[in-house]
Amino acid sequence: AGTPAAIGGDARRRPSRRGRLPGRQDWSSWPHYQAAASGFRGYWYPVAFSSHITGKPKAITLLGERIVVIRDDGKVYALKDRCPHRGVPLSYGNQQFPGTISCPYHGWTFDLETGALKAVITDGPQSPICGKVTQPTYEVEERLGMVWIFVGDGEDAPPIDDQLPEELRDNPAVVGARIQARVGNWRFACENGYDEGHAKYLHRTALWRLFKAMPVWNETRIVRRGRWIYRVQEAQHWDADFPGLGRWSNQAWYKLKPPKQVANIGNTGSHRKVNPAIAAEEFPGFASVSMPGVLRIVYPTFIHYEFYVPVDADNHLYVGVMANFEKGIRTLPFYAKYLGAVRWLFHGQFSGQDKWMVEVTDAPPERLYRPDDSLLQWRKLAEEVTEERAERLKLTGDLG
Ligand code: FES
Incomplete structure (x- = not known):
């Protein structure tokens, strides 16, 4: 489709014997991740x-x-x-x-x-x-x-409920969803979705930002809890002097007042209007990611998920799901909002920005900077979990 093939998908981009790819940093620290161009099995x-x-x-x-x-x-x-x-x-x-x-x-x-x-x-x-x-x-x-x-690889499938995000498994949820076939390797799509820096800059022009606060830059810790890793963002800044360059603010585009929420956006506990089903989970961070490529963004009254589904090494499905935990008649405003605005604003225009970035940056060279720690932690998680699975399958004899 006119974009470079993903790792493993094109002989011209095969790693050298030292595991290094042309134009890329050495990925040999993540051999399972590198080998998973067409997705993780199991x-x-x-x-x-x-x-x-x-x-x-x-x-x-x-x-x-x-x-x-x-x-x-x-x-x-x-x-x-x-x-x-x-x-x-x-x-x-x-x-x-x-x-x-x-x-x-x-x-x-x-x-x-x-x-x-x-x-x-x-x-x-x-x-x-x-x-x-x-x-x-x-x-x-x-x-x-x-x-x-x-x-899988011939093993019995684990119960699907073991893999679904806990809050979806344990609470009745109403969902609005969109499934789109997209060009690009699933790993770059997943990384682009979780990439801390892009949310601060690429999406500054998304109309969604008229309604939702996002940080410009901040101090972020990565926390692992269970099978998820979270970005915990301690503070956010909306404008600052860049020495010798001038002032930069993310308010410049739409000139709104600073959002009320100026600190600790990582935890929905800072909101008054928190849905109990969501608050009970005490998510330590606004954005988290889990295997096999599931992104979760916790908003005060709903949770947004992105499932990056590998079609092959060069294509993936983007499955965006918005879940709300209201019941009965109270689900109606959620559906009205989803179908009337969110589906277009968020699952369309906002996530469409990720789509075209994946198309143009698939298998990019990488020289990482501070906020990319979130990506490294995600790769590390994928590596560890996959190594554990490989060991497990070896023990049970399910892997040939
Ligand atoms: Fe002959 Fe399928 S029955 S190809």
């Missing part, structure tokens, strides 16, 4: 809205794997999308019998649940190959109005 990923998956087979690509997704009798199934006979995508086929999918070419027909070859329409009811071929299947769940697929 996780659940959201791939589509539930309402978009019907009895008509749909082809998707996830972590470079071609998968056919189909709904049958209310349940969603996923199978490898290449017929084992002659390689035709099963997603071009259809259902000739309930609970199955038939390849369009010669009518090999697979059980949706097990992937077992149940019938071969062009070889009669007694076809001897039946029962001898099994098409690989994927575990599927539906949560938050979306279909999630587990991609």
Whole structure:
């Protein structure tokens, strides 16, 4: 798509034997992260809205794997999308019998649940190959109005609820969401989302900032809690003298008064209007990130998530989810606000700025500065968690 391929996606950009990539700092400290150009295995990923998956087979690509997704009798199934006979995508086929999918070419027909070859329409009811071929299947769940697929290495999928952010698992939430296919490697998209410096500068022109406060610069600590790392921002400044250059303020663009919230924006506890479901969690920071590439931004009355879903080394899905924990009639203002403004302002214009930055900076050279500590901590987290998984799989013999 006109952008440099991500690491591993293009022979011209392959690391040298010393693990160094042309134009990049040495990534050899994060070998798992470097190797995960097409995503980390062993996780659940959201791939589509539930309402978009019907009895008509749909082809998707996830972590470079071609998968056919189909709904049958209310349940969603996923199978490898290449017929084992002659390689035709099963997603071009259809259902000739309930609970199955038939390849369009010669009518090999697979059980949706097990992937077992149940019938071969062009070889009669007694076809001897039946029962001898099994098409690989994927575990599927539906949560938050979306279909999630587990991609692993043959191990049993952990319960999806173990992977979802705790507050989504433990509280009924109403959500507004947007799924967009985007160009660029998922890691750079995820890093761009969590990148502390960009929120302070790139997004200064986002209309969203008419409504929400953001720091210009501050002192940030990175705190790890459970499987999340947080940016804890202790103070923020809205203008200052840059010696010999002049004064710079992020108010220059829209000339609003300084927001009331001038310190400790990292903790929603500084707000009076905190939703109990959110406050109870006591998030130590405004922005946090977790595996396998999930960004969480805690606002006073809702939480915003970005799931960076690897399609392949050069493409990803941006899944933006806004969750609110109101119930009953009180959900109506949330939906009105989401559909009337937030969907366009935040999931559209604001996050669109990240989109074009990923397109132009995918696999950039890097000479890091102070605020980039958040990125290094994220890579470190990914590295540690992946190493732990590799050890675990070795012990259980699930990894070949
Ligand atoms: Fe699928 Fe022949 S290629 S049935």
